[in-house]
Amino acid sequence: MGNLTALKVKNARPGDKLSDGDGLRLDVDKSGNASRVFRFTSPMTGKERFMGLGPSGDVTLAKAREDAALARALIRDGKDPIEQRNAERAEAKAQASRAxxxxxxxxxxxxxxxxxxxxxxxxxxxxxxxxxxxxxxxxxxxxxxxxxxxxxxxxxxxxxxxxxxxxxxxxxxxxxxxxxxxxxxxxxxxxxxxxxxxxxxxxxxxxxxVTHHPALPYEEMPTFWKSLASDTSDAARMLRWIILTASRFNEAYDMDAATELKGDLWTIPAARMKADREHKVPLTTAASAQLPFRPVSDVTLSNCIARHTKTPATTHGMRSTFRDWCGDCSHFPRDIAEMCLAHSVADETEAAYRRSTALAKRRELMEAWSQYCASMS
Missing domain, CATH: 1.10.150.130 (Tyrosine recombinase, N-terminal domain)
Incomplete structure (x- = not known):
């Protein structure tokens, strides 16, 4: 003990391992960061171990020698100083958890x-x-x-x-x-x-x-749409947007048109999606015609629905209306319909590929849905 001096520490170079004696040394990594290290043989396993005592800038040589002396005392008692330190830290956390x-x-x-x-x-x-x-x-x-x-x-x-x-x-x-x-x-x-x-x-x-959101039967959508189309309120415009994009209420309510709408594409950021994935929605001419609208509450949308149909239905249920129509009346594959609803359709690798290649097909599907909705107008 006592081999290290202030001058030796000052002149230490990357890669140096300078011994102070009795297992204590100064290790300098490739980036020039110097740390105090205590090298010892564990009395519990017989294996060589290295106990970090802290950066040399934070731990003085005197403190490092004191810590090394305490570690050697533990070794003489048959204890591993690293395991002892871990146990003390665990106990400290246990005390904190009890508080x-x-x-x-x-x-x-x-x-x-x-x-x-x-x-x-x-x-x-x-x-x-x-x-x-x-x-x-x-x-x-x-x-x-x-x-x-x-x-x-x-x-x-x-x-x-x-x-x-x-x-x-x-x-x-x-x-x-x-x-x-x-x-x-x-x-x-x-x-x-x-x-x-x-x-x-x-x-x-x-x-x-399990309680499902009441959904308007898709057979009633054209009649419902014909009545809704004459409504010029913000609620009606927002509802028509939700129906034509098969989106969720929150996705439409929190929409930032300035950043999310580019031409005939609505890109909803991952932070606002239920699945935490960015979702691109192809916009039909009819959907774009609903812009702009002032977002209204879900209750206001429910009242709007009730003005145009006696059938119990909800805003979220319009997604089910769209999905049922896709399955019963369209020729599009199931995964295309599910992707329009931003549902997971496959493992992550395949899903990423499908999202990048199915936009054109989804656009065709949303156009067919738009035409169906307005088929009695």
Missing amino acids: TTFKAYAEQYISGKEAGWKNDKHRQQWRNSLRDYAYSNIGHLPVADVNTDGVLKALRPIWQTKKETARRVRGRIEAILNAAKAEGLRTGENPALWRGHLDQVLARRRKSD
Whole structure:
């Protein structure tokens, strides 16, 4: 010990490994970054190991010698200093997890994620559903201590009466606990996991429990369109745009015409798509004729639908109307129809190829749909 001097350290060159003695040395990488390193033989495995003590700019030589001395003391006691340090860090994280409640971590998780979520309603649903159904049961618990019993106490009161809400709450709890585990605040299996865990004690959701958006039968579309075509309101223009592009409400509501519309193509950025993939929509002449329109709420669109048909139907259901017409009345392949709806149709490689080559076919399909809608006008 004591071989290194300030001058030797100053004159160190890339690739140098300068020994101070008793396993402590200064290593300089190819970029000239110097680090303090303690080289030793593990008393647990008999293998050579290298323990980083920190950059030389942050750790003085005196501090490095002190740390090396402590490491040698551990070795004399039969302990591996690297494993000992890892154990101490794990314990520190465990202490932190015991000091962090599920509610506090959940709020932190939401704040970190919500910038990437697509709309304010989605953000509010996360906070409200956890506030109303989870926090009273597990919000006060350390995030490390949330267990299956606590999750069940949150879910059981709403599992049969608020089925969709309960499903979402379970998924949100699972996501939060997964994140806590990734940050080292939890260990073990996720108590909110469905498959192979909660599905053993909670009733499975039946297909009959799934509520579909009421859709206008495609046979009624020409009559509906003839009435809708005479409506000059923004709601009618926006609704006609949604129908002719087979788009979702949020995609149309949040559309930035200045950046997304180029000629006869609407390019919706990945950040606003449900599947997080950019989607290109070929625009027919009839679709472009609806521009511009002032975005209105989904409720306003529902009222617009009700003005022009007595058949129960929703804005989102218009996508089903389009899909049913494609399957029953058009000659276009299934994958072309699915791509018009921005649905996944294949593995990622094939899907990327199909998106780049099927635009012309999708344009033909949307033109045929446009003509069908206006066939009684």
